[in-house]
Amino acid sequence: MDRLLAGLSTVAVSAALLVAAPSIAGADVRTGPVRATAACPDPTQIIDEEATIPQEVVVGTRYTQRMVLDVWADADCEVTEASAVVDAPRRDFGVKLTKVGTINGYDHWQGSLPVQPRTLRNTDAGTWPTTYRVNGAGVDELTVSNRVLRASRLTFNAGPEPVRNHRITYSGKLERASWNSLRYLGWTGRTVRVTAFYEDHGNSEQVAAPVTRKGGTYRLSQRFPGSAEYHADVARTSTTAAAHSRTDHVS
The missing domain is CATH 2.60.40.10 (Immunoglobulins)
Structure with a gap:
């Protein structure tokens, strides 16, 4: 009789545990513990500052x-x-x-x-x-x-082609957009960087730096640096985009 009562007591305790189990926080009798949603690391710094870059x-x-x-x-x-x-x-x-x-x-x-x-x-x-x-x-x-x-735009010519008397002339015009008149107007007083890309050894160097005159035009003659691809550009300012010319081959 004592053995029977002891067995019934064990069954009663086990049943009580099964009834109490669902009340345990985060538990599920079918799937186990419920995975908590990841918390916001810092509610005051939600934006990724490195990825959000100026345009x-x-x-x-x-x-x-x-x-x-x-x-x-x-x-x-x-x-x-x-x-x-x-x-x-x-x-x-x-x-x-x-x-x-x-x-x-x-x-x-x-x-x-x-x-x-x-x-x-x-x-x-x-x-x-x-x-x-x-x-x-x-x-x-x-x-x-x-x-x-x-916006800005730059024309460029290097010549003559072929070179005569070992002299080369760089010329062209620099303009930028006028939003007041909705036209492109000459841009005066800007330095035009002329770069030569040499075919024989693969190097490049700045060979001239003419300054635009009234109306945005520029012209400069000098001793011929050598056979190369010539290119001109003007640096950006705080209000106007940079300008890049086409490439001109001279030999």
């Missing part, structure tokens, strides 16, 4: 260009909304961003702002600070220095 938009006189707005946010922070405010010189633009994917644990939010030449003035060229804002487990903001630059 540069070069605008001419005819065609609308788009400023691409990209922000990357920690996927564990469950961002539900992202936006950008572009601080242009004469007004602000608000852009709602759309989630376009997730890569390596970061959500990619994207949008764009059309930039039309006919709505611009020359004084609008330069930095357009852009502030990204995301809302999720917390709120985070990041401001980057996007740029809107005036």
Whole structure:
């Protein structure tokens, strides 16, 4: 009789444990412990600052260009909304961003702002600070220095071909977009770097640096450096994009 009572007591204890088991936090009698959702590492720093980089938009006189707005946010922070405010010189633009994917644990939010030449003035060229804002487990903001630059173009000729009297002349014209008149106008006082790419030994060097005159024209003659591919370029400024010419072969 004592042995029977002991057996019944064991069965009762086992049944009690089975009834109590579902009350254990995080347990499931069918699948085992439930995997917890990853927590947001820092609700105040959701945006990936290294991946969210400034953009540069070069605008001419005819065609609308788009400023691409990209922000990357920690996927564990469950961002539900992202936006950008572009601080242009004469007004602000608000852009709602759309989630376009997730890569390596970061959500990619994207949008764009059309930039039309006919709505611009020359004084609008330069930095357009852009502030990204995301809302999720917390709120985070990041401001980057996007740029809107005036387009430029450069013509270039090296000759004559073939060279005569061991002399070569570099000539051409530098222009940049005027948003005030929607025309390209000569750009005065800029240095044009002429580079020679030598065929025989594969090296290159800057061989001349003429300065543009009134109307943006330039011309310079010098002793012929040798048979090469000649190319000209003008450096970018804070308001105007760099200009690059075609290549001219002279031997």
